[in-house]
Amino acid sequence: MTGEKKPEWADPNHPENFSSIVRKGVENPSSDVFEKKQVRFKKKGSNVPNIDELYNGILAGERLHLARAITLIESNAEHHFRKAQELLQRLLPHTGKALRIGITGVPGAGKSTFIEAFGSFLTNQGLKVAVLAVDPSSNISGGSILGDKTRMEQLSRNPKAFIRPSPSSGKLGGVHRKTRETMLICEAAGFDVILVETVGVGQSEVIVREMVDFFMLLVLTGAGDELQGMKKGIMELADGVIVNKADGENKRNAEKTKREYNQVLHFLQPATKGWATKALTCSALLNEGIENVWTTVKTFENTTMESGVFEDRRRTQTKEWMRSMIIDQLQADFFYHPIVKELLPRFENEVISGSKTVTSAVESLFQNYFKSKQ
Ligand code: GDP
Numbered sequence: 001m002t003g004e005k006k007p008e009w010a011d012p013n014h015p016e017n018f019s020s021i022v023r024k025g026v027e028n029p030s031s032d033v034f035e036k037k038q039v040r041f042k043k044k045g046s047n048v049p050n051i052d053e054l055y056n057g058i059l060a061g062e063r064l065h066l067a068r069a070i071t072l073i074e075s076n077a078e079h080h081f082r083k084a085q086e087l088l089q090r091l092l093p094h095t096g097k098a099l100r101i102g103i104t105g106v107p108g109a110g111k112s113t114f115i116e117a118f119g120s121f122l123t124n125q126g127l128k129v130a131v132l133a134v135d136p137s138s139n140i141s142g143g144s145i146l147g148d149k150t151r152m153e154q155l156s157r158n159p160k161a162f163i164r165p166s167p168s169s170g171k172l173g174g175v176h177r178k179t180r181e182t183m184l185i186c187e188a189a190g191f192d193v194i195l196v197e198t199v200g201v202g203q204s205e206v207i208v209r210e211m212v213d214f215f216m217l218l219v220l221t222g223a224g225d226e227l228q229g230m231k232k233g234i235m236e237l238a239d240g241v242i243v244n245k246a247d248g249e250n251k252r253n254a255e256k257t258k259r260e261y262n263q264v265l266h267f268l269q270p271a272t273k274g275w276a277t278k279a280l281t282c283s284a285l286l287n288e289g290i291e292n293v294w295t296t297v298k299t300f301e302n303t304t305m306e307s308g309v310f311e312d313r314r315r316t317q318t319k320e321w322m323r324s325m326i327i328d329q330l331q332a333d334f335f336y337h338p339i340v341k342e343l344l345p346r347f348e349n350e351v352i353s354g355s356k357t358v359t360s361a362v363e364s365l366f367q368n369y370f371k372s373k374q
Helices: 033-039 051-059 063-074 078-094 110-125 136-140 152-159 175-188 204-209 222-227 230-234 248-263 290-307 308-335 338-353 357-372
Strands: 099-103 130-135 163-165 195-200 214-219 240-243 280-281
Touching: 051 063, 051 078, 051 175, 063 078, 063 163, 063 175, 078 175, 099 110, 099 204, 099 290, 110 130, 110 152, 110 163, 110 195, 110 290, 130 175, 130 204, 152 163, 175 195, 175 204, 175 308, 195 204, 204 214, 214 290, 230 248, 240 248, 240 290, 248 280, 280 290, 290 308, 308 338, 338 357
Parallel strands: 099 195, 099 214, 130 163, 130 195, 214 240, 240 280
Antiparallel strands: none
């Protein structure tokens, strides 16, 4: 963000070790701004916003309320979690109308440039676009691959667009729950297209695939090498493979890569029943081929809606979501339980030293856990 810097006492050689930032202040805040700030969500003695106010604000498409509701969803505090669930329950009838699109690709494939171009194209068509992110790195390192650089500057200033960085996980369900619920809130706020971005590493593609209608993989030229091994699994999740950076000297190469992908895709299991996954080219930088991507997504939507696959997938996704939440909650309940916290390290040591078998340790843990619940 412009106007942000590290405080002067941070080590200038390693500013990344210091997480605080200093923001540039407002030089002459008008009394109007000041007053508005003070009155919003004012509720003495409580930092939980008023649910009625959020509900009405979100349905009216108010950004501030939307952002506030998402913060509530992302909070790891139990009372925020309950409030967020109450809000979601009320908003549920207003959800489900957006087209949900997942976008993945290795770092450098051009995801943010593409989202900037694609998002701007969509807003020019009069559509409202929300961009969410699932960043696997934020769980592991506390840092983030997606969030740290200045990204999508144009789109972030666009009044028809809303960009939200990746939430971090926590004990009340991980990134999966938070992103799905954020998506629902954005739908209630009237967004027509939800773009869910993720980095092409590890599990996060599968998580995103499970929450979107159309999943696209952004790739670079040189498919030959990649197709040897790594991409096959991801390609079987994709409804569209977009060869980006098809410009300048790279254009011919990109066309060749597209043909190679199309040949390979032909032999793979399609991600969506009744839809042959296609490879396309585009230049996110020069805004070329972007409309073609949208046409493909719309054709996909029409085809799968007609066949019933679209609704089928959404139903399955909701069921899967419920199951994964049950697993999340069971896990959290178990591992955060005081008796488990106390016994687990001891049992682990006993297992490692060979004085207890894994099976008997697990059995004994569960016995203690269930006994303490009675
Ligand atoms: P991300 O890490 O996947 O989000 O990739 P970025 O959007 O940050 O892009 C990585 C680099 O590739 C940047 O320097 C972009 O300017 C460049 N880039 C992205 N799209 C294109 C494109 O269509 N053509 C060319 N020539 N460069 C691009």
